[in-house]
Amino acid sequence: MSARCQLTGSRPGFGNRISHSHRRTARRFDPNVQRKRYRLPSEGRYVRLALSARAIRTVDAIGIEAAVARIRARGERV
Numbered sequence: 001m002s003a004r005c006q007l008t009g010s011r012p013g014f015g016n017r018i019s020h021s022h023r024r025t026a027r028r029f030d031p032n033v034q035r036k037r038y039r040l041p042s043e044g045r046y047v048r049l050a051l052s053a054r055a056i057r058t059v060d061a062i063g064i065e066a067a068v069a070r071i072r073a074r075g076e077r078v
Helices: 053-062 064-073
Strands: 013-018 024-029 033-040 045-052
Touching: 033 053, 033 064, 045 053, 045 064, 053 064
Parallel strands: none
Antiparallel strands: 013 024, 033 045
16 A cells, blocks of 8 residues: 555655764655545445545545545546
8 A cells, every 4th residue: 555645636745864973864754654544425325445644634524425526526536
């Protein structure tokens, strides 16, 4: 599973690990992506989405119908 949120579009950020001796090595900051299943009443089916923790709170606030509409507006299949 790629570390990408379907709702917010957040992707990994990149930076450096800095050791005690101040040597720098590359690292990734992955978003907290979870696979979550929601019931979509308008279509009478379940959808499985890969959402970040922040996006899960957004779905709780705006509802699954509005969230799916936003995902489809970005051009993704649900």
